[in-house]
Amino acid sequence: MPETTVKRVTAADVARSLGLSRATVGFVLNETPGQTIPETTRARVLAEAKRLGYRTNAAARALASGRSRIILLVLPDWPLDYSMRSNLDEASLALDRAGYSLVTMTPHPGGQAQPLWETLRPDVVIGMAPFEADRLKEIRNSGVQHIIPPTPAGEAGSYDDLGYAEGPMLQVEHLLQRGRRRLALATSPDPRVADLVAQRRARAAKTLEERAGSSFLREAAITESNAGETVAQWMAADIDGVVAYNDDIAALVLGAALRADISIPGSLAIIGHDDTPIARLLVPALSSVRLDTAGLGRYLADLALSAATGSAPPAAGPETDAHLVIRETS
Structure with a gap:
């Protein structure tokens, strides 16, 4: 049986189907900032794209919009224990609901891999712990616009204590x-x-x-x-x-x-x-x-989204209240 190739639906196909210009359709599908597209036109484009099975080309969309919709979370070289997994699960879920992908990386001493903030062009780089000054400069020099926390460990604006005392x-x-x-x-x-x-x-x-x-x-x-x-x-x-x-x-x-x-x-x-x-x-x-480790995950997601979208940051710190659980050993 001959091999069947399924043609990918493009923005040009959507434009042809609607009788609109490719530029207009591209502005809508790529969420290009600074364009004044009528809401009725935007809705038609999105509906037709869905009907035809259009899938966004992530690279083209990032190039056109200036946003990758990727949040890079830099983890310290800690064991990936139960608490850490709870943090990551909650942060990933909150970001996914907002249309963003969470990617994690752990820099290792002497590591030779190219840092993901250079290869992914994330919208935001956020640290589970404050960055050292040299690492902060390295991330900033790679072109990342939003870094959390924006100041080195020990300085005002960093979060050396996330509430677990x-x-x-x-x-x-x-x-x-x-x-x-x-x-x-x-x-x-x-x-x-x-x-x-x-x-x-x-x-x-x-x-x-x-x-x-x-x-x-x-x-x-x-x-x-x-x-x-x-x-x-x-x-x-x-x-x-x-x-x-x-x-x-x-x-x-x-x-x-x-x-x-x-x-x-x-x-x-x-x-x-x-x-x-x-x-x-x-x-x-x-x-x-x-500990409400999920609360920390939601807090980190809220911080990242506020930076990526320009919205107000969380009004309060992470929900990290500690509760005593008394069982049989005490």
Whole structure:
């Protein structure tokens, strides 16, 4: 059987069908700015394009309109964990509803790939974390018109704190309310999250000092290989409560404690952070802190859309309220 080729419907086909000029149809289909096309004509063009099965040529549309309708989200070199995936899912959904595509990239130290802000010509480049000054200059020099945040890390206008400070505070306060006074801090050894670990450690330590006038008696980066030995040492030091960096680290502590026949929460209370699905699936179920990570995704999408369309930016910061979820480990 001979091969059948389906001809792509073009703007010229739409113009011919309507008896309009190719220029007029092109202005409508490419959303060319600065053109005064009557609304009735615009509606006819769009309806006929849909009837004929016209598909926009993205490259031509971007060239004509000056907009690619692509939002590039630059991610730090963090693990793609449950919270991050929730952020990205919500941001992608919000942008898709507005007619924009979300593309993500993670620059790696020493990486040789050409940055996507040079190849995609995105309408907006937005960082999950503030850009360093050199990286900000590099993006700006590539021709990107809108960069969020527009200032380097640590300067006014950047967002060094997206509202997640309450989580470690709630962890410490909960254990203190449970009568636990000899607390240990379980952190992550992953160098990619060293900054996040430091932020949560500082907030937790500050809360412990303010509420109880004390400090963490022990601290360790927990791995599968050292969890058992570390927990044994903590129990020998009469540790009665553990604040964990996240639920994965808390699960390692919990597993080591159960294998050592340590009563949970009788002898040792444990609380995680992020309220990931594993927290509900563990036996005993893990107490944790739930964050509205989807709220951050919507906030990032709103920021990007405000820059791309020239509309007003979000009036308030991200909805990142932290909520204590008490289960069986505390």
